[in-house]
């Protein structure tokens with residue numbers, strides 16, 4: 249719905265931008281891009297689709313937990329043009345990521361923004377399609393090769409109608425564009441698979457985002473953690489992307505001189521204020537004019553960062569204390585003043601300089617140019633295509649990752665062989681009554697409990713999902729369906745194999761129907777645990793915490809299953825109603841006891857007396873024999889559906905409700921703080937940015953209503 253609305257809007261803009269309906273192509277689209285956009289652009293006469301981004305008087309305030317507010321960015325003005333590569337630089341905590349987030353509409357819920365951001369002269373409508381965002385973390389699927397990763401992404405996002413040959417051409421051209429030919433068939437790598445290098449991973453992450461040929465590319469520290477050669481190659485690739493008419497903005501930490509030379513424009517920040525914005529090549533001159541010339545033999549970018557990083561005051565004090573400083577040369581102006589003073593001087597110098605004036609003038613000029621905003625609206629693939637591709641990708645990953653299901657299969661077989669040997673041919677003696685009960689309790693308690701071992705893999709899946717979701721690659725429903733379907737064959741294999749071993753070694757109640765019930769019940773129980781753990785993974789991204797929470801929940805469920813305390817003895821408030829009914833172990837045991845004991849006759853202590861299974865069920869295990877065991881099984885199956893729905897709802901809550909609630913609390917705190925203390929000035933023209941997805945729409949509305 250959102251996509252179609254956006255595309256209508258785009259079409260209107262395209263219509264409007266057609267010079268007289270049959271004008272001349274202004275450019276901006278490469279032939280490959282035209283292939284992608286042709287679904288949306290029914291005419292070949294596309295206006296200039298380049299992305300010109302301007303920001304004026306941009307201020308971001310964040311509300312802190314203690315109710316205070318902090319100005320993270322203060323009155324920033326700048327622009328980014330097509331064909332240029334803009335680098336955001338500054339010391340740690342200077343606001344680089346916040347500026348990137350503000351420009352790409354990804355601000356946190358407790359951050360409030362004021363100022364104007366225009367894309368092609370219009371109020372910012374940045375969304376998943378026209379702007380791509382490459383995060384710092386490379387959350388990729390380790391078992392897929394580079395080519396497979398990009399190919400799946402192409403299937404997930406490009407229109408269904410686009411022939412596969414064209415998609416493949418696009419994939420191959422992206423691989424070449426990002427210089428990934430040599431490692432195209434190498435796996436990405438994970439904890440047990442040796443894969444591609446860190447620099448190559450970074451380039452794969454970028455490749456995934458440029459696949460749909462966005463005109464605007466944001467990158468958060470694309471070179472961090474890379475050695476200088478890899479950092480150079482990644483930056484060179486970014487510069488190459490900008491030369492294709494794209495607008496590239498990246499925050500960069502501590503670049504080498506070779507990397508620095510690749511920047512077109514430099515935005516230097518310190519403490520959220522602009523220290524310098526202009527041509528990267530002119531920064532050297534600016535610092536000299538401001539009274540901080542770069543000493544000979546010092547890397548210019550090191551010098552700039554050295555001048556604006558107030559932490560160096562502490563470094564200086566430490567060095568002075570250890571007397572190491574006396575050997576340093578004294579021609580550096582920074583030796584004479586503190587870095588805090590240097591920052592103040594530089595910020596003041598910039599605000600009155602020609603550089604600032606030129607930047608403001610250019611912002612005004614660019615703001616007047618009204619261009620087309622092509623919005624791909626995220627994925628253009630249909631829902632069935634997304635669900636199918638995700639299922640296939642997830643299945644391939646599960647089958648290649650030894651830790652996902654194969655290891656579990658081995659452990660399950662091992663444990664069930666142990667059960668089989670311990671309860672071997674359990675029989676119908678008097679003692680076998682309790683043995684059958686404890687065997688069922690172990691199988692449906694501990695054996696299903698072992699499924700929490702899959703949690704680390706679920707967390708990895710969730711990370712990939714979150715990256716792709718934030719970039720609009722597919723919807724939550726497609727993800728939940730694919731996750732359910734792809735796991736099914738593995739769970740069937742694991743539970744049917746181990747269930748069969750257990751059933752025949754122990755010699756549970758003979759008969760196909762009894763066998764089928766036993767393995768189905770095991771399958772349903774393990775799937776419930778998987779679904780429960782998936783729901784936990786959607787809210788607790790830390791695998792240790794997730795395992796502890798999952799184990800705790802299951803421990804409680806096991807307690808009320810009717811084995812450790814008989815059903816009628818479980819205290820009624822809370823534990824029997826509702827806990828035992830919520831516990832899938834309870835239903836599994838009720839069903840399995842019936843499945844195993846009903847119809848069998850057991851020895852008693854006196855050889856002359858036989859005990860029917862029904863009697864044991866009612867009087868020993870306190871089972872409701874009037875309820876069919878198939879009802880018990882269907883309750884477990886419906887629990888799978890319920891947990892999957894909970895999983896879906898959790899993701900939705902995380903996406904929409906949590907940011908909204910955080911934003912609301914932050915706003916309330918800010919208002920209260922402003923009411924109580926006059927020292928905190930109420931931020932002027934604050935526009936709130938609640939959920940990521942709602943942000944774009946809300947932001948535009950907020951701005952227009954203020955006008």
Ligand SMILES: Nc1ncnc2c1ncn2[C@@H]1O[C@H](COP(=O)(O)OP(=O)(O)OP(=O)(O)O)[C@@H](O)[C@H]1O
Nearest residue numbers: 310320339340341342343344345346347356358359
């Ligand atoms: N949502 C937020 N809530 C609270 N504080 C925030 C928030 N966003 C940013 N800040 C604060 O604003 C300052 C700037 O943060 P930001 O992440 O933008 O800096 P940075 O220059 O990208 O730093 P680094 O290079 O270390 O990533 C930091 O002090 C940070 O703690």
